[in-house]
Amino acid sequence: MRKKSLWAVLRSWLVRYGLLLVLMSFLLLPAAWMALSSFRSNHDLFGPTPNLALTGFTLDNYRWAMQPDGLAMGQLLQNTFATNAMSAVLTTAFCAIAGYGLARYRGGLAKAIIFFLILAQMIQGPMIMVPWYNIAASLNLVNTREVLVLIYQTLTIPAAVWLMAGFYRAIPRELEEAAAVDGSGRIRTFFSVILPLSLPGLSAIALYSFILGWNDYQYALILTSSKYSKTLQIGIAQQMESIGATNWGGILAAGTIAVIPAVIIFSLVQKTLIQGLTAGSVKG
Structure with missing residues (x-):
């Protein structure tokens, strides 16, 4: 077999990845512009001529974003992290149990539940915005982190339970039968055998729940506005909507800071996320 020429290899690479690189450049260009512009002053951002030189960088925008008399991102990050971490933990714990039940008990009730879980995904957010606000107001949960946690459960649990049920079906029943022969009950088998094997799927669910809440704007806008409840996006x-001169450099710095945690988390668990979602969707 003759070795492929350099041109043939290069052409094959361009065909496979050329379009992908073009698309990725369009997707990453705004984020790259935001990150670079966050180190420039407002004068450089809105000067009469574009300043493309890599000089004049400043950290003043980031100082303003973190200062209490500026954007106070410390409190906003604390609110956002606490809300979404609590939501991810609750979603993962519920789906770990509910998904296993739907995977192992395949009667008519289980099929009906799966059908309604899929149906729930068709309900658009704006349709339940007013009912959610009325419920939160009647329970005195407006301007609290807890109301966002509850809402995020309704948004993530239907798809998450369906995915986890598919993931559990990929685990052979013979493992449970072997544990039963050794004297393990259903609960002990679940926690000692099934749960460790389902960690990729649970990790994917936790990340899915965290990122969904991290990117939420509409529910947080309607239900939170106080200092100790509003999230990063709302702050x-x-x-941006405040009266007077807007510190656009500071806004860009805040946007850059907001992106960094999600990028780091996704980079660390990328393989686990893909493995969990793939297994759950294929077997589901």
Whole structure:
């Protein structure tokens, strides 16, 4: 077999990845512009001529974003992290048990539950916005982190339970039968055998729940506005809508800071996320 020429290899690479690189450049260009512009002053951002030189960088925008008399991102990050971490833990714990039940008990009731879980995904967010606000107001949960946690459960649990049920079906029943022969009950088998094997799927569910809440804007806008409840997205949006001169350099710095945690988390668990979602969707 003759070795492929360099041109043939290069052409094959361009065909496979050329279009992908073009698409990725369009997707990453705004984020790259935001990150670079966050180190420039407002004068450089809105000067009469574009300043493309890699000089004049400043950290003043980041100082303003973190200062209490600026954007106070410390409190906003604390609110956002606490809300979404609590939501991810609750979603993962519920789906770990509910998904296993739907996977192992395949009667008519289980099929009906799966059908309604899929049906729930068709309900658009704006349709339940007013009912959710009325419920939160009647329970005195407006302007609290807890109301966002509850809402995020309704948004993530239907798809997450369906995916986890598919993941559990990929685990052979023979493992449970072998544990039963050794004297393990159903609960002990679940926690000692099934749960460790399902960690990739549970990790995917936890990340899915965290990122969904991290990117939420509409529910947080309607239900939170106080200092100790509003999330990062709401704090940035309120600053953009404030009366007077807007510190656009500071806004870009805040946007850059908001992106970094999600990128780091996704980079660390990328393989686990893909493995969990793939197994759950194929077997589901």
